[in-house]
Amino acid sequence: MVAKIKSGKSLIGALNYNENKVKQGKAMLIAAVKYFKDPNDLSFNDKLFRLTDLASMNQRSKTNTVHISLNFPNGENLADDILQEIVKDYLHGVGFSTQPYLVYRHEDAGHPHIHIVTTNIKRDGERISLHYLGQNESEKTRKAIEIKYGLVKADEQTKQKPNLKADVSAAEYGKAETKRAITNILGFVLRAYKFTSIPEFNGVLGVYNIQADRGSKDSRMYAREGLVYWVLDKKGNKVGVPIKASTVYGKPALKTLEEKFKLNAQLRKPFKDELIKILDGILIKPLTKGEFQKALREKGVQCILRQNDEGRIYGVTFIDQKNKAVFNGSDLGKAYSANQISAQLSPDPVKPKFQHQHEAQANNEFSEALAGDKLINVLIAPELEDLAALNKFKKKKRKGLNLYHYANRRKRTGPQKDHRLYQAT
Known part of the structure; x- marks a missing residue:
């Protein structure tokens, strides 16, 4: 228990x-x-x-x-x-x-x-x-x-061995036993990918809805170099109960990972220049964040941008899925650090916040017509809009005439009679 x-x-x-x-x-x-x-x-x-x-x-x-x-x-x-x-x-x-x-x-x-x-x-x-x-x-x-x-x-409890023959898919809390899901994903990621730090490790694990967590810097777990693994939901929030690294098959604790970091630093070197060429070819023209990530995906590279609540990029990790090599941007060179990448990317286009009232109403009517298959309403929408505008103009004109007659009547009847007439109407 x-x-x-x-x-x-x-x-x-x-x-x-x-x-x-x-x-x-x-x-x-x-x-x-x-x-x-x-x-x-x-x-x-x-x-x-x-x-x-x-x-x-x-x-x-x-x-x-x-x-x-x-x-x-x-x-x-x-x-x-x-x-x-x-x-x-x-x-x-x-x-x-x-x-x-x-x-x-x-x-x-x-x-x-x-x-x-x-x-x-x-x-x-x-x-x-x-x-x-x-x-x-x-x-x-x-x-x-x-x-x-x-x-x-x-x-x-007997440590569960990873099922290396099974297809590794992203963890989904509640779908399978948490420890089994984490064990399978860790077994695959540790064997296949070349990363050299916890942030790079988490960059890969995040693809599979898993996170390695050392705790806050002032916690006892951090001071004692402890490590746990969480399952993440679709929004990236931790769910369920964390699994201690020492209880997972192979004991992927911090000390074990640090040894692997040193080895991976040498194993990923041959793939660094190839990744830089891909980045240089994409960054020739101005791109938004979304366009930049899409262009990299087409080249087999996954780009993870870490942003704060204001949308400022403070970290970037590149995952070369072809060669299973993981690099933080600064590891590739200063030109590929988070600050430099952020400076080169174009801002996302600003969507208009307000829409003219009659345009919004027309869009709503169009959607309702399509939903109800009443296409005739869509076809005659311009005529209806012109008719509505004409009626509105007539009402204003009629209102103006009433005020004119009201003023003349007041001159003839005087303020007292006019007051009674107003009450009667």
Whole structure:
């Protein structure tokens, strides 16, 4: 069993995540402990307010959300009542036995797992400390549960060998077991591609929806040169549970990769000049970012542009798919660094933000006509538009005449009579 603890500031966000999975038919609520109704009778607000009421007891604490996932190896399918007991023992071991919590069984991945949503704020406003919770109490409790329930021990799971004969395709969370998918992709990428750094490595892995992660620079994992692998969704966001490099077949940890970086630096050299020639031939004429990447793809080179939120390019990686050689732009020379490439590329054409009202209306009418197969409306659209404009002009003219007669009538009848006449109309 593998436990993953996430803390946050949004109880409604954690609850929404699980409830949306329920609506999609990918999860089921199997327990609601210390609630005042049966799980099937709880509304969304019932689930939420029970937790937010506790969280409100401590206004100073911004972190009030605890979202835990317990993950089991493929094939270890446990009954709901056993899962409920495991959750009870686990929360007792990590100091959450007094807290209300919700348990969801998820079926959106290749391995069985459950999610627990609770809060770390007690009834008296005291905050349950989350400092080193995952490293200390969680690990001890996890190991005790594995023994008590006869579960497969996480530390002793057999490392899966990559299936080198299978066609390697991009990972898709929930379609296959996460660890198996990562193992297969890593086995292929490590064997086939020549890269010399983590960013270059991630440039290739990103094609297969995988990312190698060292953690933030101030984290313990980074300081200890640890490495984990994530599955990414279509938007590039991390999903599921990270897999430690030490548990993957071949142990592609940082030290192993660094040795491979040195070897790859020599193996990719013969392909450097060929890639530079391709770039020089493409950069002769001005191109936008999209046109530049498309032109390279036609030559068998994939260009990954790393951009910030403002769209500024701060990194570029070239993947020569023909020779399986990976280069950061600066490795090819200063002229191919991110800053220089960005300076040579033309800005994307700016699309007009506003459209004349009658043009927008005409486009909408055209789309509606096509959707309903009423092509006659499209054919006579110009005549209808002219007719509408003529009617609008007549209304304005009629309105002007009315004002003229109204002014003459006022002169004849005087302001008092005119006021009564206005009320009558």
